[in-house]
Amino acid sequence: GENVEQHPSTLSVQEGDSAVIKCTYSDSASNYFPWYKQELGKRPQLIIDIRSNVGEKKDQRIAVTLNKTAKHFSLHITETQPEDSAVYFCAASGGGSNYKLTFGKGTLLTVNP
C-alpha cells in the first residue's frame, strides 16, 4: 500500500521567514496530494491540494510543488505569521474506486514573533 514520509517533524522559524515541508510517496498510482493544517484539538483543515497533472499551485502565501518522477511534493509558506503555527500534514490518494488518504506523520511548525 501507499507510504508517505514527511520531513521535518518539527520546524521553527522567525516571523516573516519562509517554511518548507517535504513529503515523499511510494505508490506511483497516487494522483492527488492535499495538505492539511491542524491546530491543537481541532479538525484537519485543507489548505491547498495538487493533482498529478499539475507541477505547481499557489494560493497567496502558500504554494505546493509536485515532482512525479521523484515521487515527492513540498509545501512552501512565505512571509510566515504566528497564526501559521500548527501541525501540517501531507497526504496522498491513489484514486480508483476509493480516495482514501494516506497521511504523513505531520510537521509541527512554530513561528516565533
Added chain:
Amino acid sequence: DSGVTQTPKHLITATGQRVTLRCSPRSGDLSVYWYQQSLDQGLQFLIQYYNGEERAKGNILERFSAQQFPDLHSELNLSSLELGDSALYFCASSDLAGGHTQYFGPGTRLTVL
C-alpha cells in the same frame, strides 16, 4: 466550519464497553471516511462508505464496524474497548463533483479508562 458534523464531541467510557460515533456529511456528499488519530499512529484511515455501501477498508480492527444509512449519515461502532482505543476519531466527506477533496468534521475524542 466544513459542513461535516460529528457527535458526541467527547466520550469517556470504560474498558470492555461499546460506543457509537455519529457523522453527518456535507449536504450532497455521498462518500464518508473514518480516520483515527493517536499520538503514536498519527492519522490513519479506517473505512470508507459510498452511498450506503462499503468501498474501502484500512487499518480497522475487527472490534470496530461502521455503516452508512439511507440519509447518508454514518455511524462507527467500537466494541470491547481497550485503553489503546483512546484517540480522536474524525469523519470526512467528499463528492464526485469535487474529486478527491475531503472535508473533515470536528472529531470525537474517545477516552477509555
